Amino acid sequence: MACTPFLTLNNGEQMPVLGLGTWQASDEEIELAVDLALELGYRHIDTAPVYGNEQAIGNVLKRWLDAGKVQREDLYIVTKLPPIANRPHEVLPMLTKSLADLQLDYVDMYLIHTPFTVLINADGNFQFDAAGLLKVDPTTNHAATWAEMEKLVEKDLAKSIGVSNFSQEQLERLLQSCSIPPATNQIEHHVYLQQRELVDFCQAQNITITAYSPLGSKGIARMNAAAGVPRDLPDLFDITEVKEIAAIHNKTPAQVLLRWIVQSNKMAAIPKSANAQRLKENFDIFDFELTSEQLETLCGLDQNIRICDFAFYRGVEKHPEFTFKNQFTD
Numbered sequence: 001m002a003c004t005p006f007l008t009l010n011n012g013e014q015m016p017v018l019g020l021g022t023w024q025a026s027d028e029e030i031e032l033a034v035d036l037a038l039e040l041g042y043r044h045i046d047t048a049p050v051y052g053n054e055q056a057i058g059n060v061l062k063r064w065l066d067a068g069k070v071q072r073e074d075l076y077i078v079t080k081l082p083p084i085a086n087r088p089h090e091v092l093p094m095l096t097k098s099l100a101d102l103q104l105d106y107v108d109m110y111l112i113h114t115p116f117t118v119l120i121n122a123d124g125n126f127q128f129d130a131a132g133l134l135k136v137d138p139t140t141n142h143a144a145t146w147a148e149m150e151k152l153v154e155k156d157l158a159k160s161i162g163v164s165n166f167s168q169e170q171l172e173r174l175l176q177s178c179s180i181p182p183a184t185n186q187i188e189h190h191v192y193l194q195q196r197e198l199v200d201f202c203q204a205q206n207i208t209i210t211a212y213s214p215l216g217s218k219g220i221a222r223m224n225a226a227a228g229v230p231r232d233l234p235d236l237f238d239i240t241e242v243k244e245i246a247a248i249h250n251k252t253p254a255q256v257l258l259r260w261i262v263q264s265n266k267m268a269a270i271p272k273s274a275n276a277q278r279l280k281e282n283f284d285i286f287d288f289e290l291t292s293e294q295l296e297t298l299c300g301l302d303q304n305i306r307i308c309d310f311a312f313y314r315g316v317e318k319h320p321e322f323t324f325k326n327q328f329t330d
């Protein structure tokens, strides 16, 4: 069975450079996808309560662990503190719930999903104002929430802790108060949104980058349309340079986009697929190497186009820690 290279985190833990994204798949789809992904050699699985599929993923993991087909220490399971619960007192209960759903004793990485917090009603539904915009909880305190995240490591409930969608300024603040520095910052990263300053800052601080939406996240178009904010999103598979490089290596554009992220061994990528052929394709990126010229060409494609700008959370831009002001007001 194939396996992937690893990134060594700032606490010595090892994270497989290629993981499976699990956003926007039904329980049935994700059970099949995780099962096949494990057969193919994926060991890193990225999920979140927001994706609504931790129980389905947990069912597959339990089957594999019970059958002895995989050892727990060979899995790398990532989940997240949801934006509706981004408060210190919710950290332990939320992870406890995720662990129950995933049927695990610990996760390998627990992330603060977003730097902002949104409000829900007692029934679990979002709160909206009279204009139909999401209500936010502006009291978000990263240092206080992080202190509770650190306790998860002490309790052996999370091997590593990290953040997602954090800006450099937010990380700088966190680094001043933390005892355990974040092990990763999971951010949108692909050829059209390279975020070089943020990436350079994180890498200089020994915080790895996990690249989400590495293929340009077609699924976000559906979310935006459902929220009444449709946008034309770029098709990364149709970029001439990407297609030309793919043809040279006899690979697909998706494989080139993923290889570009993982080749330096400084970043992980977590493409999502619920399709057997594409799961295989996305994993089959370790038998070719992009030349330095090709890497340079791909780096030159940056357009600062953010695809996952949380437009589907209309109203969240009012939050004082909202990270994406520039893109949102474009």
Ligand SMILES: NC(=O)c1ccc[n+]([C@@H]2O[C@H](COP(=O)([O-])OP(=O)(O)OC[C@H]3O[C@@H](n4cnc5c(N)ncnc54)[C@H](OP(=O)(O)O)[C@@H]3O)[C@@H](O)[C@H]2O)c1
Residues within 6 Å of the ligand: 020, 021, 022, 023, 024, 046, 047, 113, 164, 165, 186, 187, 211, 212, 213, 214, 215, 216, 217, 218, 219, 220, 254, 255, 270, 271, 272, 273, 274, 275, 278, 279, 281, 282, 308
């Ligand atoms: N931390 C955060 O805030 C955050 C935000 C967004 C995403 N994420 C994580 O990152 C993961 C990946 O991001 P994403 O799901 O937004 O987008 P993505 O991985 O860039 O793209 C997934 C989409 O591309 C399709 N696809 C996958 N492989 C393909 C291939 N080889 N050729 C053609 N199409 C392909 C998938 O369809 P099929 O399933 O039909 O193959 C799906 O529609 C998520 O699933 C989630 O785990 C995190």
